[in-house]
Amino acid sequence: MADLPAPRSADDDVLEIACREFVELVTEHMEGTLPKALENAIAAHLELCDPCVVYLEQMRRTAAALETLPTPTLPAAARDRVLEMFTSLHGGTDPAAPR
Numbered sequence: 001m002a003d004l005p006a007p008r009s010a011d012d013d014v015l016e017i018a019c020r021e022f023v024e025l026v027t028e029h030m031e032g033t034l035p036k037a038l039e040n041a042i043a044a045h046l047e048l049c050d051p052c053v054v055y056l057e058q059m060r061r062t063a064a065a066l067e068t069l070p071t072p073t074l075p076a077a078a079r080d081r082v083l084e085m086f087t088s089l090h091g092g093t094d095p096a097a098p099r
């Protein structure tokens, strides 16, 4: 009747990580800053765990999307135009303004 957990692999050289640990390490994994042992553990985990493969894919895509985003700063010319527009809409005496 005893419902034994799956037997652990006997080979202790291989470091095992859990999904939670993978999630914590994923950024460093993408940056390539992890020690070899952890990289191996991640590779081994990804072979067995589809959800983590998907997660890694999403993280990669997100990182790539962030890198290709345009800079949030407007070019000076465009900023001047916007300022001009803003001033004409809100500046001083505006006959069109509702009272």
Ligand SMILES: [Zn+2]
Binding pocket: 018, 019, 022, 045, 049, 051, 052
């Ligand atoms: Zn996993």
